[in-house]
Amino acid sequence: MTDDPNLHVGARLGSLVVDAVGYSPLGLLKGGVDLITDYLAQLNKRRYEEFVRAALEGNVFPENAEALTAADFVAMLRACLSDVEDEKATLYGRLAKSIATNLVPPQLKYPMMTALGGITLAQAEKLRRAYIARNHTLIPKQGSGRKDPSDFLPPEGLVNSWDIDKLAGLSLIKERKPTELGQRLVTASFAPEQLTPDAIGERVWRSEGTLPMISYEMSDAGVVALSNAVNLEARNVGLKVGPLAAPQDTRHAQMLLLGALPCFVVIVTPSSDHLIKHKALFQPALDRKALPVLVMMEGASPSIADFFPSAQVIEGLGTPAEVARRVVSVVRGVLGHSPAQPLEPLTSEPPMFRDDQDDVPAGAT
Structure with a gap:
């Protein structure tokens, strides 16, 4: 092989950079037929090795793979080697393994082989x-x-x-x-x-339900800032938060609290007359053992907690972000989430396919 620097990994020719095999386009052109033949051999070897690695992943490829005939295997390998993208070799190998281990319905074997190549x-x-x-x-x-x-x-x-x-x-x-x-x-x-x-x-999302946020002082800047901070903090751990609300009647309260998480946040300000006036609206939720989380803003009367005897009380001291972290920590405790525990997907296994059979190409059934 020639010592032309254009042929070595890392060599640059204007805007051209050699690829992973070790040749640049100009280097291939200058190297002639023998060099291109060598290049293609290395390319095929690398693709075949990746194809085999993916196919044998997990040591589950059956010794007698009746679902994948030798002709099927050769056809898939040929498609892999002729594909314009080197990186797809892994996908071809995994598809071969899936067919061989009967994870692909027989009637979909050829449509899937064709689709991957296309x-x-x-x-x-x-x-x-x-x-x-x-x-x-x-x-x-x-x-x-x-x-x-x-x-x-x-x-x-x-x-x-x-x-x-x-x-x-x-x-x-x-x-x-x-x-x-x-x-x-x-x-x-x-x-x-x-x-x-x-x-x-x-x-x-960690949970399907929504965390209700309640305040009867929705124009208070501190209330709005805390509500936004709770929303952001909860979102970061996969919890949905409803819009800040001030229920005025039973219907509104039911819409807000039914189907929600088993807790709700009430931001209590010094002006608590409206909250006291509407306290009966929360009794159905309390009867269902929903936990009120009372955030006592500066100057709020501690006696408000008497109307919610089961409440978890949080002092609203500190920045909105600091208070929000305490609120979300309590909510996660109610839901059984450990604050230090990383969140997991809602399902560990993908659900069964639900598309109509019409989605399968004609002749594949």
């Missing part, structure tokens, strides 16, 4: 993220809802539009959501640890 790594990644959003209640940037799979399949832009058209054309998505075929391709081609919210830097 998408780019970036498209597979978008499909993976949409799958995670479909199967976990991911926390959105704002509000107490959840991220939708379509959030990971944006239609804007030339590349995004092309990705969506490609995925939809292979029946992997429908209306910017993964189909059954799309979901099965993801679980067959990615490792389980790659299909969690943490794997894509997302967090999930």
